[in-house]
Amino acid sequence: MADKFLKRENLGRLIDSVRNGGARFVAPAIDARQAVYRAISGADEVTWDYILPRNSFKDYLFPQTEVVAEYSIGEGGVEIRGRELSPKDTVVFGSRPCEAASLASLRSVFTWDSVDEFYTAREDKTTVVTVACTNGDEACFCTTVGLSPESVAGSDVMLRETADGDFSVTAITGRGRGFLSAHSAAFEDSGSGSAQKPLFVPEKIEGVDISRIKERLARKEHYDDPVWAGLTRKCIGCGACTFVCPTCHCFDIIDEGTAFEGERRKNWDACQFDSFTLHASGHNPRDAQFKRWRNRFMCKFNFYPNKFNSRGCVGCGRCIRVCPVRLDITEVMEEMSR
Numbered sequence: 404m405a406d407k408f409l410k411r412e413n414l415g416r417l418i419d420s421v422r423n424g425g426a427r428f429v430a431p432a433i434d435a436r437q438a439v440y441r442a443i444s445g446a447d448e449v450t451w452d453y454i455l456p457r458n459s460f461k462d463y464l465f466p467q468t469e470v471v472a473e474y475s476i477g478e479g480g481v482e483i484r485g486r487e488l489s490p491k492d493t494v495v496f497g498s499r500p501c502e503a504a505s506l507a508s509l510r511s512v513f514t515w516d517s518v519d520e521f522y523t524a525r526e527d528k529t530t531v532v533t534v535a536c537t538n539g540d541e542a543c544f545c546t547t548v549g550l551s552p553e554s555v556a557g558s559d560v561m562l563r564e565t566a567d568g569d570f571s572v573t574a575i576t577g578r579g580r581g582f583l584s585a586h587s588a589a590f591e592d593s594g595s596g597s598a599q600k601p602l603f604v605p606e607k608i609e610g611v612d613i614s615r616i617k618e619r620l621a622r623k624e625h626y627d628d629p630v631w632a633g634l635t636r637k638c639i640g641c642g643a644c645t646f647v648c649p650t651c652h653c654f655d656i657i658d659e660g661t662a663f664e665g666e667r668r669k670n671w672d673a674c675q676f677d678s679f680t681l682h683a684s685g686h687n688p689r690d691a692q693f694k695r696w697r698n699r700f701m702c703k704f705n706f707y708p709n710k711f712n713s714r715g716c717v718g719c720g721r722c723i724r725v726c727p728v729r730l731d732i733t734e735v736m737e738e739m740s741r
């Protein structure tokens with residue numbers, strides 16, 4: 404049963420309440436004719452007309468580029484100054500269940516072995532308000548990877564749209580309950596009684612069997628399977644699939660500046676780039692695009708599930724929508740299920 408109700412016309416009140424409390428309100432907005440997550444200052448900027456924003460909200464937990472330290476070299480030697488982190492409280496509004504589920508994967512990798520506080524400090528200050536899916540497209544496949552349009556994993560608050568366009572609101576976590584109480588003036592105790600709008604439930608892709616994929620990837624001989632080169636021949640290595648993917652997390656550390664002073668930066672990287680595994684010697688163990696693609700697929704369906712017991716792919720379909728050559732990961736999943 405819902406805890407509260409949100410009238411669509413009261414979104415502005417919610418945004419004001421969040422921002423007056425000093426937090427950032429991030430929601431889907433139209434930018435260059437596409438819905439993207441961005442920091443919002445008023446309800447008129449928010450769009451409801453989206454399946455998933457083009458970018459992932461990981462941008463707000465794991466920025467594309469950030470300074471992690473500064474260095475200078477003087478007469479007293481080398482001085483390294485770590486960057487103090489004081490992340491802003493953030494509300495991500497309008498997330499989808501598939502994307503919220505990706506938080507478990509990101510958390511696993513950023514706390515594996517050592518804790519990357521640049522990620523965890525931000526996630527700890529983020530409240531995720533998810534809206535269950537009432538629309539979708541042919542690229543959505545959450546049900547094939549064991550999720551659904553109303554999965555609650557990773558969400559603090561779940562909204563379900565009613566037939567009259569308002570929302571029933573359920574707190575999922577303690578943080579979600581705190582959010583409802585802190586912004587109670589924006590919510591109603593009871594709704595109009597209108598029925599819930601039907602959910603968009605993607606059909607499970609026939610012929611895809613995740614356990615069969617895992618089993619096949621666990622066998623070493625699949626590395627030499629010629630099927631990889633055939634399936635991924637058209638990939639141009641642009642990396643767009645990794646940048647929009649909510650679970651992709653690879654980064655590089657580089658120093659920018661002079662020999663005497665500068666910044667150490669953490670920048671997104673992508674396993675689809677040919678320089679990703681290029682050694683200083685010139686040797687590249689993934690010296691062909693199909694090997695790079697095979698690695699990404701392995702990451703999703705072997706490394707993540709085996710190492711972290713979490714999903715490497717949440718079935719959001721972003722990589723399919725954005726790929727300039729329409730390389731469809733579900734086609735590879737079908738082939739790997741055979």
Ligand code: SF4
Nearest residue numbers: 648716717719720722
């Ligand atoms: S691999 Fe593709 S479908 Fe899977 S989570 Fe990443 S972007 Fe979404």
Ligand code: SF4
Nearest residue numbers: 638639641642644726
């Ligand atoms: S978006 Fe498409 S072309 Fe670009 S790296 Fe990914 S699979 Fe290859």
